[in-house]
Amino acid sequence: MxxxxxxxxxxxxxxxxxxxxxxxxxxxxxxxxxxxxxxxxxxxxxxxxxxxxxxxxxxxxxxxxxxxxxxxxxxxxxxxxxxxxxxxxxxxxxxxxxxxxxxxxxxxxxxxxxxxxxxxxxxxxLIKKRADFEDITNFFAVDRGQIGVTEVILNEDSPAVEKSLQNLDLPAGALIACIIRQGQAFVPRGWSHLEVGDRLILISQPENYDQLLEVLTGKVE
Amino acid sequence: MKKSLYIAVIGCGRLGSILASNFSKQGHKVVVIDQDNSTFNHLSEEFSGFPITGNTAEMNVLQAAKLDKAQVAIAVTGKDNLNIMVSQLAKTVFKVPIVLTRILDPAREEISQKLGLTTITTTKISAVAFLKTLQEQLNINS
CATH class of the missing domain: 3.40.50.720 (NAD(P)-binding Rossmann-like Domain)
Structure with a gap:
């Protein structure tokens, strides 16, 4: 052109x-x-x-x-x-x-x-979006954005708090890879419960990202 | 011009201030906009219109000047492009029935007219006046 x-x-x-x-x-x-x-x-x-x-x-x-x-x-x-x-x-x-x-x-x-x-x-x-989702940090994307790695901190408004992972309606292409609680990191299992202040490391495909965030934060981007 | 009109003069330089002062003297309701409020000193003492300080390119400023109520808008800032944009805004967004646009650079006259604007190319008019006056002087002296 x-x-x-x-x-x-x-x-x-x-x-x-x-x-x-x-x-x-x-x-x-x-x-x-x-x-x-x-x-x-x-x-x-x-x-x-x-x-x-x-x-x-x-x-x-x-x-x-x-x-x-x-x-x-x-x-x-x-x-x-x-x-x-x-x-x-x-x-x-x-x-x-x-x-x-x-x-x-x-x-x-x-x-x-x-x-x-x-x-x-x-x-x-952008700033408004950032402000609404200040507990979310996008780390990096793998293989030209086919998979994204994100951190979310659960606050008291999160609908996922007090629930076990198996009771969350997580979308198929998304995974809670790690929970960091009081400085200790562990890989969760289905029965692991979520608590306020948990830092979750998420791995997801872009098309499932919004749904995953909604399950964890209750907010729709 | 017997009926009283609401006239917006955009730009209060030498030309804008003369026009605004005249309209005001003729009994029209006049609003004059300029981003530099010291230009309002150019207005005559009889001027009884409303001066508004603000960037004439800005939508909020034109709204504050109630451009939507104006029957006439005259764009006479020192910048051709600004006059062209403000005139188009006045016509299409604020639906001002009569809009006049001052153009300084004759090269922009044609495109402005293509855009549907009524232009007054002051440089060209001055040139014609100069040539005409010169001719008259030469005729007197010959």
Missing amino acids: RIILIGDDNLVYFLSKKFVAEKHQVTIINCDPVTARKFSHQIKATVIIGDGTHPTILKEAEAEKADLILALTAHDEDNLVACQIAQQHYGVPRTIALVHDPAHQQFFEQMRISVAFSATQILAN
């Missing part, structure tokens, strides 16, 4: 590197000459110095041949207009805009931007 990225920061840098690694043809438009020079040394991409929201600069970037444009500047208005010019003037089929004011997201999509994503919104959701 031919991809145009507009912006000056790390997001543009890392995304461009990723696209280049995936063999896409990348053009970056930067308004700061110092950043542009830096990018041109670090990334195998065409780097153009200029205002990426300007029709002339987009022409220089051969927008009419592009399959995708990503507008990732710090200003919503610049991201919107860059995508609109690319779409209406140069017929770029897919446009992606970064939105800072979450309230603009819907409006951008109403303006036929293919995807408008709000980093603020995404972060806020």
